[in-house]
Amino acid sequence: MFQLSIIKDTLPILPAAFALPPEQALTAAINKKYANRVLHDVGLCIAVFDLVSASEGRVRYGDGCLWYKVTFRMVVFRPFAGEVLLARVKSSDEDGIRLTLGFFDDMYVPPAYLPQPSAFDPNERAHFWLADAGPEQGTHELLDSPVAARMYIDKGEVVRVRVEMDEFYDDEPGPPKASEGVRVEREQRRPPYTVTCSIAEQGLGPTSWWKAAEAVLEGEGEEMDQG
Amino acid sequence: MEVVNPRSALLSNYEVLALLRELDSDHLAKTKTALRIKKEEEQSGKPTPNATAIEEEICENLRTVEVEALQYLTAEYQPIAAQSDAGITKLVKDIEPYGFTKAEKLQIVNLAPTEPVELYVIVEELEDRLGERMEEVLSHVRASLDPNALPASTAEGSSNGADPNPADPAALQVEEKITTEVYEAETWIQDTNYIEWDDGGEGAGVEGDLEMDEE
Known part of the structure; x- marks a missing residue:
């Protein structure tokens, strides 16, 4: 889920921070630049782990800053494909479920990765899984099923998910073109880093499902032993 | 900026938590010192020249991600x-x-x-x-x-949710909150149903439903 990335950068230290020991000032400067930022194809930066090396500070012509060439290790959030995570359900809609980890919430479960057969209940605004139904049943038949038999994935529930893939988008808008004039039109921007997860597997999904299922299985086992 | 190695090592959640806790306590200590210096200044009535130098600017982004990650890692469903x-x-x-x-x-x-x-x-x-x-x-x-x-x-995620564990009062409070919220939502739905059905002149059946729910 977390990893260490080695990154090299040249950073200025403002004169106000000259009183601090250089390593402390550098760590603060790196954290200021990188913390809570998505680096393309690297992941979401959390905090500096440690400094690997740093050059002597140099003064450049034109400003009073000390410029350091520094190599450091960063704690980065980047779950690998196939990793199992615990997350909370943030919201649900027809297009799937959105999950949150608190510090990161661009995690999605598309309908294809929901346990089959499942359907979206527009009244409850939640997806549900109908464990007993056959795979050939359509959405309408699923929605006609008795409510008691449905297993809902409610908002706020803790779910165990498997990471299927992650995608990075670099949607920085280019400079405005003179010919276009001033347009205040903002197209929908994609989040810079999205993780696609799956709960279509035995053992994945709300943790309460499997706690309950285990108890039932054990109970059945005991009954069979007695019989 | 140059990425030398995007994945030089994998970290466990426990290691990340240890690092974040350290950062958090550092931050708290710094805030406390800053406050203390401020108080001393006020008491003596003259500003100390060093005060501004010690007061390092707090990095908003770092604090945000640090606090949120700490909350995730110490959530009651994590081991x-x-x-x-x-x-x-x-x-x-x-x-x-x-x-x-x-x-x-x-x-x-x-x-x-x-x-x-x-x-x-x-x-x-x-x-x-x-x-x-x-x-x-x-x-x-x-x-x-x-x-x-x-x-x-x-005990996390257990369906009955009643865990008489005095060691974790915060978790219990959260659970209580959730149940009261659910209860409120239910009564609200029942109320709307009741009004709708009463207009239709079929109140008797709904009353029966309500009684069922209350049991």
């Missing part, structure tokens, strides 16, 4: 409360002979599976590779967890 340095070191040694891959070991440490179904999602082809020895792995995991902190972590 991290029951984990310790020694426990994890021993666990890693204990599961060495089972031939897990690096990623599987990391996830066993992160998720601390104590049920077969939890181990099943982490390890590929669990039955073929481990067979009867699966229970041994689970017992190693259980041994690595601190038994005093265990009830809080295993």
Whole structure:
């Protein structure tokens, strides 16, 4: 889920921070630049782990800053494909479920990765899984099923998910073109880093499902032993 | 900026938590010193020249991600409360002979599976590779967890939600809140139903429903 990335950068230290020991000032400067930022194809930066090396500070012509060439290790959030995570359900809609980890919430479960057969209940605004139904049943038949038999994935529930893939988008808008004039039109921007997860597997999904299922299985086992 | 190595090592949740806790306590200590200096200044009536230099600017982004990640890692559904340095070191040694891959070991440490179904999602082809020895792995995991902190972590997600564990009052409060919210939502729905049906002149059936719900 977390990893260490080695990154090299040249950073200025403002004169106000000259009183601090250089390593402390550098760590603060790196954290200021990188913390809570998505680096393309690297992941979401959390905090500096440690400094690997740093050059002597140099003064450049034109400003009073000390410029350091520094190599450091960063704690980065980047779950690998196939990793199992615990997350909370943030919201649900027809297009799937959105999950949150608190510090990161661009995690999605598309309908294809929901346990089959499942359907979206527009009244409850939640997806549900109908464990007993056959795979050939359509959405309408699923929605006609008795409510008691449905297993809902409610908002706020803790779910165990498997990471299927992650995608990075670099949607920085280019400079405005003179010919276009001033347009205040903002197209929908994609989040810079999205993780696609799956709960279509035995053992994945709300943790309460499997706690309950285990108890039932054990109970059945005991009954069979007695019989 | 240049990325030398995007993945030089993998970190376990426990290691990240330790780092974040350190950052958090540093931050608290700094805020306290800043406050103390400010107070002293006010008392003496003259500004100390050093005060501004010590007061390092607080990085908003770092604080945000730090606090949110701490909340996630210490959430009651994470096994991290029951984990310790020694426990994890021993666990890693204990599961060495089972031939897990690096990623599987990391996830066993992160998720601390104590049920077969939890181990099943982490390890590929669990039955073929481990067979009867699966229970041994689970017992190693259980041994690595601190038994005093265990009830809080295993009680998460239980359907009845009533966990009489005085060690974790915060979790209990949260649970209570959730139940009251659910209750309120239910009564609201019942109210609207009641009005609708009353207009239709079929109140008797609804009253019966309400009684059922209240029971």
